[in-house]
Amino acid sequence: MRFNWLSEYVASIISTSPWRQLQQQVQQLVPNPQAIYCRIRSSSAEALEHVLIACAVYLLVCLGLYKLTFWLSNSGAHSDSHNVGSGDEGEPSPNPDGNPNPGGLKQALKSGLRLRSVRLPKTAHMERVLLITAHPDDECMFFGPLIYSLTQRQGCQVYILCLSNGNFEHKAKVRRQELWRSCSKLGIPESNIVLMNATNLPDDPYVDWRPDAVASLILHAVESLDIQAIFTFDRDGVSSHPNHCAVYYAAASLCLANLLPKDCKFYTLDSINVIRKYLSILDLLCTCFMSTHWCILNWKEAAIVRSAMKEHQSQMRWFRWLYIYTSRYMFINSMRQISLSDVELEMQIHDN
Numbered sequence: 181m182r183f184n185w186l187s188e189y190v191a192s193i194i195s196t197s198p199w200r201q202l203q204q205q206v207q208q209l210v211p212n213p214q215a216i217y218c219r220i221r222s223s224s225a226e227a228l229e230h231v232l233i234a235c236a237v238y239l240l241v242c243l244g245l246y247k248l249t250f251w252l253s254n255s256g257a258h259s260d261s262h263n264v265g266s267g268d269e270g271e272p273s274p275n276p277d278g279n280p281n282p283g284g285l286k287q288a289l290k291s292g293l294r295l296r297s298v299r300l301p302k303t304a305h306m307e308r309v310l311l312i313t314a315h316p317d318d319e320c321m322f323f324g325p326l327i328y329s330l331t332q333r334q335g336c337q338v339y340i341l342c343l344s345n346g347n348f349e350h351k352a353k354v355r356r357q358e359l360w361r362s363c364s365k366l367g368i369p370e371s372n373i374v375l376m377n378a379t380n381l382p383d384d385p386y387v388d389w390r391p392d393a394v395a396s397l398i399l400h401a402v403e404s405l406d407i408q409a410i411f412t413f414d415r416d417g418v419s420s421h422p423n424h425c426a427v428y429y430a431a432a433s434l435c436l437a438n439l440l441p442k443d444c445k446f447y448t449l450d451s452i453n454v455i456r457k458y459l460s461i462l463d464l465l466c467t468c469f470m471s472t473h474w475c476i477l478n479w480k481e482a483a484i485v486r487s488a489m490k491e492h493q494s495q496m497r498w499f500r501w502l503y504i505y506t507s508r509y510m511f512i513n514s515m516r517q518i519s520l521s522d523v524e525l526e527m528q529i530h531d532n
Contacts, residue, residue, distance in 0.1 A: 242462045249464070250478050253297040297476045298329045300515075305408060305445065306330070310339045310401060312412040312431065314423040315383055316346040316359035316375070317492040320366060321503075322418050322449060324485030325513040326411060329475040331367030339372045341401045343394060343427065348383040351494050358492045365488035374401060385422050394430030399439055409445045411515065415526050416451035418509070432523045447473070450514040463508040471514035482511050 300306070309330055313319050319327060319340055330338045340363060346355035356375060363373055376397060381389050402410065412431055417424025428448060434440050450471060456463045467474050477485065486504045490496065504510055 308408050310407040310410045312341045316355040320488040325475040325477045327366045341374045344383040345377045361491040362488040389426035391430045411447045414448035418451045446518045447515045458506045474514040
């Protein structure tokens, strides 16, 4: 061959001491590719087995915690009339024969584990509540458990301020009626619904809402209705919808400017990642450990929220049907109170 001399030269180089040592080291590291493949396969199978076991344990823990939460909540419902103030646990009262209350174990567990299906501020601080949403269907799609829990409280009036009429697909009249029917299912009377029809606040993800325009509407509703607590989206808007985020920044600007009444508290709904968002009740463990306030519904109560969501027939696409049976927001809402320092920090993040 014409290039035999080249192959002989390359062979001589490879046979030299440095190259020979490198070849021996590679053979020591990779003695048998098939053995390495078998090792990787066995390690992967073992890792997958551990993941499945961990998922099964997490599932059992969440289901057990879910059952335990409502068991304790039901036991505490009978003793609430003996407590001083809403949200305070009373001491188990003895029976007439002098024996401890049979519910004493439940009360001890409830006070020790701090498990409740509803953990919100006291009723005395939330007699008039305003829920601020961006579109019709936000009230049940995201805030359903919160609204249901508040409407079940005695003496608590829930108002809804919806800042757009849902005319993105030119169905404003239809969506208005759907909003009325949905709120009726959730226990909110028609007189407590405020639906805005402002041309500068269209239902359009491509139109930026002016924070000052939104803030003026919120402030007017708070002052005219004598609101003691407002609930709305956080800065991520749950689904990152620009209209949702605009509502938060408008309410936050009121807090920052110290325009909200002193006795009016500001709460936001927690936005969570996509994995937790579709874990349904399996997000219970994360909620209890990571949130300050929460509302947890059992299956029958969540069915009411789902029925309210189904009233929005004009918005029911195939993924909405999947959402109402898999989303965590159909069963669980977690909220946090926003202070002035929180608003200042988040405004700095927003500006950056």
